[in-house]
Amino acid sequence: MVKVQLLVVGGGPAGLCGAIEASKRGVETLVVDEGVELGGQLVKQTHKFFGHEGFFASVRGFEIAKRLKSQLNDRVKVMLETTVTGIYEDVVVLYDRRNDVVIEVQPQYILLATGASERFVQFENNHLPGVYGAGAVQTLMNQFLVLPAKRFLMVGSGNIGLIVSYQLLQAGAEVAAIVEIADKVGGYDVHLRKVKRFDVPVLLRHTIKKAIGEDRVSGAVVVQVDEDFKPIEGTEKEFAVDAICIATGLVPSIELAAMAGVKIEYVAELGGFVPYRDRNMRTNVKNIFIAGDIAGIEEATTAMIEGRIAGLTIAQDLSGKDLSEEIESLQKELVEFRSGPFSEKVRKGLSKFFPQFVVTYSNQPQLDTGPVGKLRPIIECFENIPCNPCQTSCPTGAIEVPGNINSLPRIDYSKCTGCGVCVSKCPGLAIFMVKENIEPGYDLVVIPYEMLPVPKEGQKVLGLNRDGKKVCEAFVMKVLRFADMTNLVYLKVPAGFASHVRNFRQFKEEDVYVCKCEEITLKEIEKAIEEGFTDYEELRRYLRVGMGMCGGRTCRPAVLSILSRKLGKSPVELLKGHFRPPVMPTKFESILRGGSDEE
Structure with missing residues (x-):
């Protein structure tokens, strides 16, 4: 039996921040996480965060995870690859997969930061290998450096779908299209613009109908939907892809909270079933707190703030110190973060637990583009x-x-x-x-x-x-x-x-062939010219350009054009050689066969 003041379930941004704030104030803390390293979703997020510098704005997710882990002190014990299998009246049971043992823990307080699981859609052949959740693709690609396919269809245009699409492009994969069932993109406009700059089409009012393939995905069929989101026959489109990535939302992981007697309510605006909590992240069970996506699907920044509020409130309960000023400051941060139009749905959902406040903001874009001629x-x-x-x-x-x-x-x-x-x-x-x-x-x-x-x-x-x-x-x-x-x-x-x-897109000069017969590339010709081979005859002898089956018919004009461009001379000046037989390659055997017996 292990006794501890605070048990934190989940080592993502919410759980880490809760542990940091509580342990800073003397609370003995145990953090339990199923992953192979702390950080939760942060460890696979290579994009820079929004927000302000107080909560890691412009810092990439995996770097935030490192910074948070560095803030843990000696009062924090960590168990990785460990699952909380049950919360009972008098004990919490853990399964340590590393050592294959079950451990019982008696905490005074519990912070549930269990996050969320992916929401999947149903379509024909969705059992085929090659159908992935966006989180799985991100984990393979960014955490374990494995690109699971070369050409993807992305289903869902929320921030996760847009971000993973961009990261796939960064990893060298293709995104054939982003499919969105709604009539508008669900994620941030800046994320959308990043993928559109790479000519990735976005199909609104479309959904996936079928995965094509026998042993694994080799294609996908998408279809247009009507106002009731029902497929419209005859509007099917087929894409040749080897992976289908599903990014259609998240569902809060509430199982442990419900097991512990926390009141569960259905709030669609927060992602479905969520536990009750107050402004301090306390549930109806006095010693159980929640933070992060279990409390409602939002961004990592709000998860970190909620975790800090929960950690401070628990430390206040255990120590008897007045931490209300710090807690109220963080609550104001949450109000400001949630005051924009993207948080309208979240505010509506939270209003079922406590009143919401909205801070006004400016939505007038700047029309002045500055003085011409100045950088x-x-x-x-x-x-x-x-x-x-x-x-x-x-x-x-x-x-x-x-x-x-x-x-x-x-x-x-x-x-x-x-x-x-x-x-x-x-x-x-x-x-x-x-x-x-x-x-x-x-x-x-x-x-x-x-x-x-x-x-x-x-x-x-x-x-x-x-x-x-x-x-x-x-x-x-x-x-x-x-x-x-x-x-x-x-x-x-x-x-x-x-x-x-x-x-911009870079030219792949190593793949640009000028002389296809002899497989001589543009890069090789330009390099030879720079080395001093400055006329066509020299290039022929040095590179064998024009000595293939076509006898130079295809590549000669191209080589002269390259010489002209590199040297600043006209093609007339450059073609000084003679045309010699044979005009096409002829085998010695054929010549011999055509001769007389005497010869």
Whole structure:
């Protein structure tokens, strides 16, 4: 029998924050988690968080997990790969999978931070290997570095669906489409814009009908739905994919709470069945608290705040110290975070437990794009979400998020120096920089870039617009690389395109064949020219270009064009050689067979 003051069930953001606050104030704490490491969902989240710097804004999820773990002190004991199998009247039972033993614990207080499980949809052949939940894909890809497939269909356009789609692109996979049954995207606009810049189509009013395949997924059929979300016959579309990723929401994990006698209510706005709790995260069972997704599906930031409130309240009960000022401060943080339009549903759900307050925010986007000819940021954040790293990171105070953290940011261009810090810090990759007339006929646009490989200075790329469509060719002027922020790529684009280019695609020159017969690439030809092989005959002898079955008919014009471009000469000047027989390769055996017996 193990006796402890506080048992925390779940080592994700809510549980860790609860343990940190309680243990800081002397509470002996045991954290139990089913995973192989602490952090919960944080350990597989590679995107930067929204919010403010007090709660890790602009820090990537797996880094937040490291920081939280570093704050645990000696009063915290941790059991990983351990499941709480039951909560009884006088004891809590744990199963330690590492040691294959069952342990009984008697805690004075329990904080349930058990999170949520994925909500799945039903469709034909959904049993096939290759049908994944978004959390499973994220775990394989980001935690264990395994890409489970090459081409995905994403079902669901909430923040999880959009974020995982972007991370799949980062990992080198393709996303054939994002399918959403509603008439609008469910996630943040900045997340949507990130995937649209890669030409990923989003099909609204569509759902998945069928997975195609025998032994595993080889395709998917999606279908349009009517206003009642029923499939419309004859609107089926087929996609060739080798994985289907389901991101259709989460369901709070309430089993242990219900087992412990906590009052359970159905609140659709919070994700379904949720435990009752008050503002301090206390349930109707006095010594049991909840925090995080078990209390209602929200973001990790609110989970961390709820965990801190619960930890402080438990410490206050056990120590007798007055911690009400700190608790009230965190409660105000929650009110502000939840005051934006995206939290309207959550506020409605929480109003069934206690009254809700709304803080006003500014929803007026800035129309002024700054003085032409000056290097300056352009903010393309048009949705009220709780986020302000652009403001707090600006060294000159040029950016303001007025009033509420959900307000739209504004720039005072008279204070802006064009340093680019805001671009690299923005979690939504929604800030760019532009400058007109950097040289005759060219403008500059600075792109936040999180893909590999990082381009090199002087490299030619394809400039893409907000929908991922090619709009121009561009040249990389320089790259600013950051260890803990987003890289910045400075692109020289044709005049007038700085307001259109918002992404780019690199040429895969190693795959561009000029002489297909001899498999000579563009890169090899350009390298040979740079080494001094500066006419067509020299290139023929050095690389065997033009010596294949076509005799140079296909590649000769292309090689001359490359020489012309690299040397600044006309093709007439470059073609100095003679055309010699045979005009196509002929076998010696054929020549011999055609000769006379005497010869």
